[in-house]
Amino acid sequence: MKILVTGGAGFIGSAVVRLAIQRGHTVVNVDALTYAACLENVASVAAHPNYAFEHVDICDLAALETVFARHTPDAVMHLAAESHVDRSIDGPGAFIETNVTGTYNMLQAARGYWEGSGRPEAFRFHHISTDEVYGTLGKTGLFTEDTPYAPNSPYSASKAASDHLVRAWGETYGLPYVLTNCSNNYGPYHFPEKLVPVxxxxxxxxxxxxxxxxxxxxxxxxxxxxxxxxxxHVLANGVSGRNYNVGGENEVKNIDLVKMICSILDELRPSNSLYSSLITHVTDRPGHDMRYAIDPTRIRTELGWRPSVTLEQGLRKTVEWYLNNESWWRALQDRDGVGVRLGTKA
Structure with a gap:
């Protein structure tokens, strides 16, 4: 399968690119290379004959149409997005431009290509979104695919809008799509402004x-x-016009997550004192959602997928990766906003 991946130089997108190439797919990576992107994330596959890179902004419709015509993909995986909640508080305009207008352009380019190709049934537009579109949960309950949208940040509102656009293009124009909403990701190549790498x-x-x-x-x-x-898995097996929630089945408080990371560091890189002694409570984020938790029943029962890594295993892998890849993260620490408290302008 030839897959056009947007945002393939980002955190999640690059993981998709690396795995797709590993599994024998052909990948066209479309990325504007904004502040959070890094081509080093896909350096391991950059010379592969099944990989191609297009330095294109999804807000440029004409350029997207050229990419579709040049590469004739079988499917789209749309991951390109502004995703940092704190940045969306300080500068929401960029989130509307990329997440809403950019998704509109992707849908229009994909629709034009699909219609021009005879509307093949096998084509898929896979839109990757977040569980934050559902808002916040109390102490009980889980997000399902039928949970009403109630976004509370400019970021989540922009992603909710993009989700609605995808569904509308499916209902109005017949564009075959699948939509996934994921929980918080972590792992190797995570941009240094997010909680786990911080x-x-x-x-x-x-x-x-x-x-x-x-x-x-x-x-x-x-x-x-x-x-x-x-x-x-969803791209290959999901039902067209259906959405799937993807969760890690690893619910934990932020403070407990941080203590787990500190404990792993105590073991792998011992210091004169426990790393947990560095924990400092700061003013909360405006509109900070209290709890997210996903009910993964649909993807588990209909598609047979569930996560393979426990939180303890994944955090250990992540810490080990950062310890072994200092040159990667040091090169990103001078980028705009990294290491600075953002999201305080509300």
Whole structure:
């Protein structure tokens, strides 16, 4: 299968690209190479004969149409997005432009290509989204595919809008699509502004490890390589016009997650004191959702997929990767906003 992957130089996108190439697919990686992208993420497959890269912004419809015509993909996996909640608080415009307008352009380019190719039934537009579109949960309950949308941040609102656009293009124009909403990802190549790498890198540097509020917020953590496997599985086996929630089945409080990472670092890179002594509580994020948790029944029962990595296993793999790849993360630490508290302008 020839797959056009948007955002393939990003965190989740690059995991999809690497795994797709490994499994024998042909991949066209479309990426604008904005601040969070890094071609080093796909360096291991860059010379592969089944890999091609297109330096294209999804907000450029004409350029997208050229890419579709040049490469004639069998499917699209649309991952390109602005995704950092704190950045969306400070500058929501970029999120509307990329996540909403960019998705509109992708749908229009894909639709034109699909219609021009005779509307093949096997074509799929796979839109990758987030569980944050559902808003926040209380102490009980789980997100299902039928949970009403109730986004609380500019980021999640922009992703909710993009989800609705995809569904509308399916209903109105017949464009074959599948849609997935995932829980929080973590793993190798995670951009250094997100929680798990912030904890690892601040600990290694002996800097305070910031925890928003009391650290009681709960997330369902999904190892990025498991997520890539799920996405390729849905692309191949998902029912057209259906959405699937992808969860890690690893619900944990932020404070407990941070302590787990510190404990692994204590073992693998011992310091003069416990890394947990660096934990520092800071002012909470505006509109911070309390809890996310996914009910994975549909993807498990209909498609036979479930995660293969426990949180403990995944965190250990992640910490080991950061310890062994210092040159990768050091090169990114000077990028705009990295290491600076964002999301305080509300």
């Amino acid at each position: 904890v690892i890198l601040n600990a290694l540097a002996g800097k305070p490890i910031p925890i928003y509020g009391a650290g009681e917020n709960i997330r369902d953590w999904l190892f990025v390589e498991d997520h890539a496997d799920a996405l390729l």
